Amino acid sequence: xxxxxxxxSQGYQHFVTSNSRQLNVEIAxxxxxxxxxxxxxxxxxxxxxxxxxxxxxxGLDSLSSDYVPGIYGIFFDDKEQEFRNTLKRCCYIIINNWxxxxxxxYIQELVNLFTTSNLITETINSSIINIxxxxxxxxxxxxxxxxxxxxxxxxxEPDKNCWTHRYTSYLLVAQSLNETNxxxxxxxxxxxxxxxxxxxxxxxxxxxxxxxxxxxxxxxYKNPSILGDNVLHLIKVIxxxxxxxxxxxxxxxxxxxxxxQSLEEFKESIIKYLFFSVEDQELAKSxxxxxxxxxxxxxxxxxxxxxxxxxxLRTCNRVIDFLTTExxxxxxxxxxxxLSQGNPLTLVIILLKIILxxxxxxxxxxxxxxxxxYYYEKYSxxxxxxxxxxxxxxxxxxxIYADNVEYNLIKMKEDQNCNPQLNLDSYRVFSQLKTNSQK
Numbered sequence: 001x002x003x004x005x006x007x008x009s010q011g012y013q014h015f016v017t018s019n020s021r022q023l024n025v026e027i028a029x030x031x032x033x034x035x036x037x038x039x040x041x042x043x044x045x046x047x048x049x050x051x052x053x054x055x056x057x058x059g060l061d062s063l064s065s066d067y068v069p070g071i072y073g074i075f076f077d078d079k080e081q082e083f084r085n086t087l088k089r090c091c092y093i094i095i096n097n098w099x100x101x102x103x104x105x106y107i108q109e110l111v112n113l114f115t116t117s118n119l120i121t122e123t124i125n126s127s128i129i130n131i132x133x134x135x136x137x138x139x140x141x142x143x144x145x146x147x148x149x150x151x152x153x154x155x156x157e158p159d160k161n162c163w164t165h166r167y168t169s170y171l172l173v174a175q176s177l178n179e180t181n182x183x184x185x186x187x188x189x190x191x192x193x194x195x196x197x198x199x200x201x202x203x204x205x206x207x208x209x210x211x212x213x214x215x216x217x218x219x220x221y222k223n224p225s226i227l228g229d230n231v232l233h234l235i236k237v238i239x240x241x242x243x244x245x246x247x248x249x250x251x252x253x254x255x256x257x258x259x260x261q262s263l264e265e266f267k268e269s270i271i272k273y274l275f276f277s278v279e280d281q282e283l284a285k286s287x288x289x290x291x292x293x294x295x296x297x298x299x300x301x302x303x304x305x306x307x308x309x310x311x312x313l314r315t316c317n318r319v320i321d322f323l324t325t326e327x328x329x330x331x332x333x334x335x336x337x338x339l340s341q342g343n344p345l346t347l348v349i350i351l352l353k354i355i356l357x358x359x360x361x362x363x364x365x366x367x368x369x370x371x372x373x374y375y376y377e378k379y380s381x382x383x384x385x386x387x388x389x390x391x392x393x394x395x396x397x398x399x400i401y402a403d404n405v406e407y408n409l410i411k412m413k414e415d416q417n418c419n420p421q422l423n424l425d426s427y428r429v430f431s432q433l434k435t436n437s438q439k
Contacts, residue, residue, distance in 0.1 A: 028074045029086050036090050040097040045106040050095060053113055054202050056087060060133055072132045073196040073363050075263045078134050085182075089142055092184035095151055099191050134437075147175055147185075158353060163381040166226070166393055167373050169196040173363060174370035178297050200224050205431040208235060212428050225392050234393065235429055237345070238400050239409045247349070247401075251356035263311060264303035270319065274350050283343060290334055316358040322352060324368040331372060344390040348397045356401070369394065407431045 032055070040048050075083040091110065098107050114136070138146055150168050164171070174179060175189035206221040211232060225231050254273050258266055271292060278284035298318055302311070315350045327333050338347040355362050369391065376384045400407050409427045 007284060011043040014098075018412065025074055025079065025082060029082075029089075032071065032086065034148065035088060043148060045098065045103055049106065049109055050114070050141065051176065052090065052094065052110065054089075056136070057113060060136070072135070076128075080138070083135055084142070084144060085140050087139060089182040089184055091148055092182055093186050096184050096188045096191075097186055099151075104154065111149055112154040114145065115370075143251060147171075147189075151188065152176075157208075157328070162377070163384075164373050164377045164413070167369075169200075169372060170191045170370040170391075172196070172367050174374075177363065177367050180222060191377050197399075200395060201402055201405055204396065205397050205405060206295070208232065208429050208431060210242055212235050221252050225396055227342075227392055227396075231396065232429070234345075234396060235407065236409060236427055238397055239407045239429060247353060251353060255357050258307070261305050261307055262304055263299065263315070266307045266312075266315065267298075269305075270315070272355055276347055278350075280346070283338075283341060287334065287337065290321060290337070290395065291386075311361055312357055316354050316361040317364045318366055319354055320351065320365050323347065323367070325371050328368070329372045330375060335372075339386050339390055342386075343396075344386070344393050350399055351394070352401060355398075355417070405431055 036048075036052070036124075039051055043051075057070070059070055071086070073082065074084070094110060095107055098104065098110075151169060153165055153168055170193075172189040174188045174195035176188070176193065181189075203221060203224040207223050209220050211223075211229075221230060225248055227234065250273075256270070258269050261269060271288065275284050275288050275291070278287065294319075305311070307315070323334050323338075324332060325335065335347070338344070351365060355365060372387065373391070376387050381388060399405070408430050410430055411427050
C-alpha cells in the first residue's frame with residue numbers, strides 16, 4: 001500500500017467514520033500507521049502536517065450535533081486510551097522520519113498543532129464534538145504530551161521557572177526504556193538523547209580549548225554548563241588522576257581480579273573498590289556502613305553462586321539504585337547523605353567507577369538520574385541547587401570519560417615555590433577526539 005493509493009485525510013475521515021462499527025480497531029490503527037509512514041517518506045512536511053491535522057484536529061469546530069470528526073469514529077465506543085495510544089504512535093512515526101532527515105523545525109510545528117485555540121472552545125450544540133475535544137484536551141494535559149514536547153524543546157524558548165529543560169537527554173533515556181511506549185517513541189527518544197549528549201561533549205571540548213587561549217574569543221563557544229569559570233578547575237581535578245592509578249586502570253584490574261568470584265565475594269570486592277579512594281574518611285566510614293547493610297542483604301540466596309555476566313550487571317545496577325533512587329521515585333538515603341554534606345563530586349566519581357567496570361549499566365544510571373529529575377521538578381531551582389549542581393558535575397565528568405574524547409592535563413610552567421600542594425593553575429587541559437584504533 002502506498003501513499004498514493006490511500007485517501008487524503010478528508011477521504012480517510014469519511015472512511016473511518018462510516019465504517020467504524022465494522023472495522024476492527026487494530027486493523028484500522030495499522031492502516032493509519034501505514035498511511036502516515038508512507039506519506040512522511042514521500043511528501044513534503046507541509047503536506048504531512050496537513051494530513052495529520054485532518055485526521056486528529058480538523059472538524060473539532062463543527063456545529064453538527066451528530067458529526068464524528070476525523071479518526072475519532074474508530075474509538076468512540078469508550079476507547080479513549082486506544083485513541084491516545086494511536087495519536088502518540090502517529091506523532092512518533094512522523095518525528096522519527098523528520099529526525100533522521102534533519103527536518104527539525106517541522107517537529108516543533110507538529111507539537112504546536114495541539115495548542116490550537118479551537119481545542120478548548122466548547123461546542124454547545126454537539127456532545128459528540130465535546131467528547132472528542134475532551135479526549136484531546138486530556139492528552140494535552142497528560143505526561144504523554146509533556147514527553148512529546150521534549151522533541152520540540154530545542155526550538156522553544158526555555159521556561160526560566162523550569163530548570164529541568166537543561167537535562168532533557170536523561171528524560172529521553174527514561175522514555176526510550178519505557179516498554180509501554182511504542183517502538184517509534186523509544187527509537188526517537190534514543191536518537192535525540194544521543195544528539196544532545198554529543199552536542200554537550202563537543203561544546204565542552206571547544207569551550208575548554210578557547211577559554212585557555214588568550215588569542216581566542218570565548219564568545220564563539222559558550223560554556224555549556226552553568227558552573228561558570230569554576231568548570232575549568234573542576235575539569236582539571238577530574239582529569240588529574242592519570243597513569244597507573246587512573247580510574248580506568250583500577251577498573252580494569254578490578255574486573256580481572258573478580259572473575260570467578262562468588263556473589264558474596266564480589267559484594268565485598270565492590271565495596272572496597274568503590275570506597276577506598278574517598279578522601280573524607282569520616283564520610284567514607286558512614287557511607288560504607290550504610291552501603292554494606294544494603295548490599296549484604298541483597299540476593300543472599302545466591303551468595304554462594306559464581307557471579308555470571310548477568311549477575312555482574314544486576315549487581316552494578318542495584319548498587320546504582322542504592323546511590324540514587326532505589327524504587328525509581330524518591331531519592332535514596334545514600335544520595336541524600338552525600339549531597340546534603342556537599343559532596344557531589346564524591347558521588348559522581350563513585351558512579352563513574354561503577355560504569356567503568358560495567359559499561360552496560362550506563363543506561364540504567366541515566367534512567368535513575370531521570371527519575372531524580374522527575375522527583376525534584378516540583379521544586380524551584382533555588383530550592384534544589386544542590387541537586388542541579390550534582391547533575392552538572394555528572395554531565396561534565398561523564399563527558400570527560402566519554403568513549404570518543406580524551407582529556408589530558410599538561411604542565412605548562414614550573415612552580416616558583418616548593419609548596420607540595422599541586423598548583424592546578426600551572427596546568428592546561430587538552431582534549432582530542434579518539435580514532436577508532438584508540439577506542
